[in-house]
Amino acid sequence: MCFEEIQSIWNSQKPVEKAVDETALLNWIRSRDQAFARVVGATEIVMVLTLLFVAAMFFRDPLVEGHDRILMVAGLMSLLAAAFVWSGRVARRKRVVNYDDSLLGIVEKSLDAVNYQQRRMQSFVWWFAAPMSVGLLIAWWIVDPAKRYLFYTIFIPGFVLSMALAYWQIGRENRRNLAPEKARLEGLRDRLRQG
Amino acid sequence: MQVDNRERRLNDWLSRHQGLVIKVARSFARETHDRDDLLQEIAFQLWQSIPGYRSQVAETTWIYRVAFYTAINWSRKEEHRKQRNCQLGEQALGLLSKQVDEDPRVAWLYERIAELDPVDRSLTLLLLDGFSYREMSETLGISESSVGVRIHRIKKSLTNQLTRENQHVL
Incomplete structure (x- = not known):
């Protein structure tokens, strides 16, 4: 028994002609393409708008009222954080898998992209927390001491809660999607490299 | 575009x-x-x-x-x-508008291919579709010698399985 018989079984397959409903397939691709762009884009836009709103709040007193100019530091940090999120959106769009390379090359680039995404997500909490923390600290310092109770009862607990939620969500996303994806890609890379 | x-x-x-x-x-x-x-x-x-x-x-x-x-x-x-x-x-x-192929031998071969490791599965399809070792190496990004070793293993495995299948039928 030799491999030629296997080859002849393979060659005996009837040529495939019009076995696929191409119209239905193309319609599905169009709708999926749009749905994907909507979901991912919406999350990033909400994050950027939130940071821009926070920056506007920090800039309001210094620019409109003309006092507490030190709050502009927190406002500037919020703008930088918004720019960071937007640059990640641009970079993500560019990280579409490029099939110019061999399968091993594609796997390695995908692995780089996953590692990059993990680092960005893990650092995001600090990018978001830093301007908010600075702003809170400055505001607490300059506010009328009679109103400091608002910080202890509302602003600081709200900030801690939102940071904890963000940290938990990022950890969950990493555990459920990125870490398994990374393990799978590493396994595939190792199998390709083995003899 | x-x-x-x-x-x-x-x-x-x-x-x-x-x-x-x-x-x-x-x-x-x-x-x-x-x-x-x-x-x-x-x-x-x-x-x-x-x-x-x-x-x-x-x-x-x-x-x-x-x-x-x-x-x-x-x-x-x-x-x-x-x-x-x-x-x-x-x-x-x-x-898929219809079953693509009804030949039981072809169906058997696809089942054997599906049992292989994903990398070996990919190599098998390239081999059966007539790709050279160099083309397989470029497509997958592994060395030609590695392609040769894997192909030898795949051919031996599939041939042995077909031999057992033919004996079972007889």
């Missing part, structure tokens, strides 16, 4: 290389429903890949790369995809 050009390219690829894509789907998905699912996913990834396509790469090589990468990723992501398809309000489309 304009959407029309992209759609024309995709239609052209699906028309001329439909057999290649279906063979990969059959090798990586055993059930008809799953094959439809994988076929959709491969077609979508082909669509995504079109803006990056350069004519220096042969179309079959490009399509094989996309199909293999997608198929190998596919099984783990199957659960997520079923959830996403529910969000789109669609199930798998039933794209």
